[in-house]
Amino acid sequence: MTDLLTLQKSFILSHLKKGDVCADFTMGNGHDTAFLSKAVGESGRVYAFDIQESALASTRKTLESEGCPQNYTLILDSHHNAKKYIGEKIKAGMFNLGYLPGSGKKELTTKRETTLPAVKDAIEMLDSDGILLIAVYPGHAEGELEGIMLKEYLSTLSRFEMSVSKFRIVNSPTSPYFFIVEKK
Numbered sequence: 001m002t003d004l005l006t007l008q009k010s011f012i013l014s015h016l017k018k019g020d021v022c023a024d025f026t027m028g029n030g031h032d033t034a035f036l037s038k039a040v041g042e043s044g045r046v047y048a049f050d051i052q053e054s055a056l057a058s059t060r061k062t063l064e065s066e067g068c069p070q071n072y073t074l075i076l077d078s079h080h081n082a083k084k085y086i087g088e089k090i091k092a093g094m095f096n097l098g099y100l101p102g103s104g105k106k107e108l109t110t111k112r113e114t115t116l117p118a119v120k121d122a123i124e125m126l127d128s129d130g131i132l133l134i135a136v137y138p139g140h141a142e143g144e145l146e147g148i149m150l151k152e153y154l155s156t157l158s159r160f161e162m163s164v165s166k167f168r169i170v171n172s173p174t175s176p177y178f179f180i181v182e183k184k
């Protein structure tokens, strides 16, 4: 059976190579940051963002325990401020929307008012042949609304500049799904 996480990673890896610059816009427990860190290796750079100090601590642990190269910058700030920290193009970006798993702090979920400007800026920062992955969790109210908002916005992007696709399990409507934005 198709595993959406494996599918997400294979999309990212088809665009990313050693030495590239990338960003994890929702660090959480650092699993995506670790994946990106290993993908770009010693000579690459990973910028990672979260609004919770506990996410940075947890990510630091994940990166150390997985033996990741020291190619990452962990930033305690909202992803809609990412441009202040990333002064260069990125080859890949990941948004895993929602709240920190296992934290019990569901109120600290990503929200439409900051998700939209963050996604717009991330698309602007994309290098040619760059990729943005946005995973949406429609099983909670804000997640469902984020997905509707993103579909509306992403549908407006020029097909001559970007390819936007959506991957969703049709017979499980509350399962997570994701958008892929690829810059031509």
Ligand SMILES: C[S@@+](CC[C@H](N)C(=O)[O-])C[C@H]1O[C@@H](n2cnc3c(N)ncnc32)[C@H](O)[C@@H]1O
Pocket: 025, 026, 027, 028, 029, 030, 031, 032, 033, 049, 050, 051, 052, 055, 077, 078, 079, 080, 096, 097, 098, 099, 100, 101, 108, 109, 110, 111, 114
């Ligand atoms: C589903 S978790 C991410 C999981 C993570 N990618 C991993 O591999 O463990 C979503 C994260 O987004 C963070 N978040 C919420 N609002 C944010 C914002 N405005 N900017 C950056 N991160 C935010 C939450 O604190 C939470 O840790």
